Amino acid sequence: MAKGSIVAGLLAPHPPHLVYAENPEQNEPTSEGGWEQLRWGYERLRESLSEVDYDCLVILSPHWQTYVGTHFLGVENFKSLSVDPVFPNLFRFHYDMKIDVELAQAIHDEAQGQGMSVKMMENPDFRVDYGTITSCHMVRPQWDKPIVAISSNRGNAYYSVEVMQEMMLELGRVTRKAIEDSGKRCVLIASNSLSHRHFTTESAVPEDMSVEHITSHAMHLWDMRIIELLRAGKSQQVVNEMPEFVEQAIAEADGGALTWMLSAIGMPEQEAILHGYGTIIGTGNAIMEWPCHAWSDA
Amino acid sequence: MNDVIVKSLVVPAHPHPLLVPEQNAGWQRIRDAYDEARKVVEESGADIIIIYSTLWPSIIGHQIQALPEAEWTLVDADFHDVGSIPYHLKIDAEFAEAWNQANHARGLDSRTVAYHGFPIDVGSVVALKLLNPNNDIPAVICSSNVYADRAETSVLAKSCLDALAATGKKAVAVSVMSLSNRMFTEPINPIDDRIHSQKDDEWNQKILELLSQGRLEDVAQLSRTIHNQIRVQKVVTFKPMWWLSAMNDNRNDLNGDVLAYEAIHGAGAGVIILDPTSSGQGDIEYDEDDVEVFAGERSVLANMENPETVTKSNSDIVHASSAPKPVGAYPHARREGDLLYLSGIGPRHPKDNSIPGGPIKSPEGESLEYDIKAQTRAVVDNLEIILKEAGSSLDKVIDVTSFLVNMERDFQGYNEVWAETLGKVGPTRTTLAISALPTPIAVEMKVIAKA
Ligand SMILES: [Fe+2]
Numbered sequence: 004m005a006k007g008s009i010v011a012g013l014l015a016p017h018p019p020h021l022v023y024a025e026n027p028e029q030n031e032p033t034s035e036g037g038w039e040q041l042r043w044g045y046e047r048l049r050e051s052l053s054e055v056d057y058d059c060l061v062i063l064s065p066h067w068q069t070y071v072g073t074h075f076l077g078v079e080n081f082k083s084l085s086v087d088p089v090f091p092n093l094f095r096f097h098y099d100m101k102i103d104v105e106l107a108q109a110i111h112d113e114a115q116g117q118g119m120s121v122k123m124m125e126n127p128d129f130r131v132d133y134g135t136i137t138s139c140h141m142v143r144p145q146w147d148k149p150i151v152a153i154s155s156n157r158g159n160a161y162y163s164v165e166v167m168q169e170m171m172l173e174l175g176r177v178t179r180k181a182i183e184d185s186g187k188r189c190v191l192i193a194s195n196s197l198s199h200r201h202f203t204t205e206s207a208v209p210e211d212m213s214v215e216h217i218t219s220h221a222m223h224l225w226d227m228r229i230i231e232l233l234r235a236g237k238s239q240q241v242v243n244e245m246p247e248f249v250e251q252a253i254a255e256a257d258g259g260a261l262t263w264m265l266s267a268i269g270m271p272e273q274e275a276i277l278h279g280y281g282t283i284i285g286t287g288n289a290i291m292e293w294p295c296h297a298w299s300d301a
Numbered sequence: 302m303n304d305v306i307v308k309s310l311v312v313p314a315h316p317h318p319l320l321v322p323e324q325n326a327g328w329q330r331i332r333d334a335y336d337e338a339r340k341v342v343e344e345s346g347a348d349i350i351i352i353y354s355t356l357w358p359s360i361i362g363h364q365i366q367a368l369p370e371a372e373w374t375l376v377d378a379d380f381h382d383v384g385s386i387p388y389h390l391k392i393d394a395e396f397a398e399a400w401n402q403a404n405h406a407r408g409l410d411s412r413t414v415a416y417h418g419f420p421i422d423v424g425s426v427v428a429l430k431l432l433n434p435n436n437d438i439p440a441v442i443c444s445s446n447v448y449a450d451r452a453e454t455s456v457l458a459k460s461c462l463d464a465l466a467a468t469g470k471k472a473v474a475v476s477v478m479s480l481s482n483r484m485f486t487e488p489i490n491p492i493d494d495r496i497h498s499q500k501d502d503e504w505n506q507k508i509l510e511l512l513s514q515g516r517l518e519d520v521a522q523l524s525r526t527i528h529n530q531i532r533v534q535k536v537v538t539f540k541p542m543w544w545l546s547a548m549n550d551n552r553n554d555l556n557g558d559v560l561a562y563e564a565i566h567g568a569g570a571g572v573i574i575l576d577p578t579s580s581g582q583g584d585i586e587y588d589e590d591d592v593e594v595f596a597g598e599r600s601v602l603a604n605m606e607n608p609e610t611v612t613k614s615n616s617d618i619v620h621a622s623s624a625p626k627p628v629g630a631y632p633h634a635r636r637e638g639d640l641l642y643l644s645g646i647g648p649r650h651p652k653d654n655s656i657p658g659g660p661i662k663s664p665e666g667e668s669l670e671y672d673i674k675a676q677t678r679a680v681v682d683n684l685e686i687i688l689k690e691a692g693s694s695l696d697k698v699i700d701v702t703s704f705l706v707n708m709e710r711d712f713q714g715y716n717e718v719w720a721e722t723l724g725k726v727g728p729t730r731t732t733l734a735i736s737a738l739p740t741p742i743a744v745e746m747k748v749i750a751k752a
Contacts, residue, residue, distance in 0.1 A: 067378060068378060069378055069379050070379055070484050070486065070533070071379045071380075071484060071485065071486060071487065071488060071566070072486060072487060072488070074379075074381075083418075084417075084418040085418075086416055086418045086419045086420055088357065088358070088359075088419070088420050088422075089358070089359060089360050089361070090361075091414050091416045091419055092414075095416060095418065120486055120487040120488075122382075122488065124381050125381075125382070126376050126381040126382065126384075126385060128374045128375075128376045128385040129376040129381055130375075130376065130420065154378070156486075157533075160533045160534045161483070161486060161533055201360050203360060203361065203362070203410070203448055204361060204362070204410060205361045284360075
């Protein structure tokens with residue numbers, strides 16, 4: 004069996020507004036568009052991935068929050084209705100999702116072997132979180148690739164950003180190992196925004212772009228700093244600055260997704276591709292790609 | 302004392318007492334206590350069960366569940382292996398809307414949600430399944446706003462009381478919450494369950510001691526401390542006791558009964574009933590602002606480096622975030638056509654509320670030396686801040702009415718500062734001597750300016 008590999012790492016944010024603005028048939032509410040800068044960014048990302056051959060998506064979303072270790076979806080198929088608890092007016096999505104249980108189990112077992120607290124989620128009534136659904140839909144709206152979905156263990160809430168990162172760096176390493184051993188080609192998705200201070204009111208027409216902007220200059224500066232570091236291939240520095248970033252920008256990277264993904268793809272010094280940046284209800288969102296398949300490991 | 306809250310309950314959120322009580326003697330005791338609480342609810346004569354859920358975070362104001370028949374099968378994010386929870390809840394949609402409107406009347410942003418498949422949180426579902434298994438009493442569920450401070454959470458309760466008074470309903474108020482909420486981060490054998498740490502246990506005991514004495518307001522005032530001491534940050538901070546205490550008029554003389562206290566996967570689980578009959582003891586030491594109307598001052602904005610310049614809750618009402626807070630329920634300014642009408646503005650410093658030039662009286666009422674020029678200058682500075690935030694400026698002032706508490710002593714100093722500042726702008730002016738202002742300041746100005 005050929006060695007498996009991670010063909011790309013993605014930063015792919017999940018505000019439900021993006022799905023709402025796309026008007027896919029699966030979503031009940033309809034819109035007049037909005038957030039085009041980001042949706043065009045996702046378009047460029049999809050275009051960039053269209054030539055890449057891969058077997059499955061592996062995603063970590065901060066909206067499946069677990070406190071008792073890290074969990075993995077462990078049922079072959081999930082089909083249900085997902086309603087966003089915060090923006091139910093925008094996101095009521097009928098999903099039908101295939102899970103790569105074999106790979107999920109392999110990552111789980113590898114993590115367990117390293118002494119991590121992990122658990123398979125095998126209850127067929129379980130509802131998949133909207134973060135996972137939104138990022139997967141925006142990356143691959145065909146829904147034809149099986150998915151490995153990993154919960155966000157709230158290490159930051161229990162201890163600190165530093166401890167969370169230790170756990171996510173380790174989870175990244177075991178994810179890579181399990182993928183290599185599986186022989187599969189995978190795209191990894193870190194599903195999170197950057198700066199994460201919201202507006203606390205919503206306009207009557209949610210997609211009214213005349214009121215959409217970053218919440219403050221400080222948030223903008225943080226977003227640009229992180230993006231520029233990643234574009235310059237300084238992923239280790241981003242991990243180093245994560246405690247300040249999370250504290251000052253209330254960054255959604257506190258859920259561990261970005262650290263996990265960067266660790267899994269080997270803390271790259273290669274430049275990340277920026278496909279798009281925009282704000283959603285004031286939060287900063289970047290769509291970025293690390294095209295590992297194009298990097299020579301010779 | 303209001304007569305609409307017939308009982309108040311504090312109950313735990315995790316699914317174990319509902320799904321697998323037999324696996325642990327403590328979980329079974331919580332289940333038994335829940336069953337006892339159910340009988341109390343049934344016999345209370347309540348028309349509605351009102352739930353404030355700490356497990357339902359919201360961002361855009363508070364959300365109130367308003368789907369008349371809410372049906373789904375719920376699985377816990379962590380404890381998916383103890384089983385699924387099919388539910389069918391009867392929601393009082395009419396009351397949800399009444400509460401929503403009462404919120405708006407008090408300046409609070411909120412909305413009702415009525416969507417099939419809405420993910421009602423595990424705490425609300427567990428509580429309603431156990432307290433109201435046959436839907437004999439309709440319920441309403443409200444979210445915890447992530448950014449809400451005590452003022453906002455208290456006003457939320459007051460508008461709930463308004464809605465109860467308007468609809469003539471009697472209610473059981475329920476806070477669904479853990480006490481200490483730190484869980485074990487690894488799976489445990491159920492028989493090994495215990496409170497996560499001794500510190501958590503000691504704090505839980507303290508909370509229970511206060512509640513058993515009916516001292517609800519004391520627990521509410523400890524909320525920030527409790528949050529820091531024994532709560533893991535899970536999206537929302539610890540605020541259910543703010544709500545529950547305000548639902549009971551911030552009283553400390555309720556009758557409290559702790560039916561059970563146990564661990565659920567390390568977290569503190571208590572079933573507590575508070576009866577509104579006065580225990581006859583319990584002083585009230587209410588030392589925070591008791592806010593009647595929410596003015597939009599969320600701490601999340603106040604703490605920002607670059608505060609939002611103007612918060613407009615209505616198109617014509619201006620609350621300037623970097624000006625000193627008003628001392629009552631009024632805005633800094635209102636816009637009418639092309640004109641801005643400012644409330645009376647004093648000299649208090651916007652950062653720390655201090656009085657530049659010193660107060661004119663001590664708290665005991667003794668007269669003090671003060672500097673009228675410094676106070677007058679500070680008034681003009683505050684005017685400038687508010688006008689600027691409302692999109693106007695000092696040089697657009699048209700008319701000023703000045704109030705001095707001591708004309709003889711202060712007119713000259715006041716007039717000198719006037720000449721250096723507003724005198725150069727040239728508005729019309731009226732200066733009055735009055736006997737007092739609401740706080741120990743010597744001067745206040747009321748201004749009309751071009752918008
Ligand atoms: Fe999110």
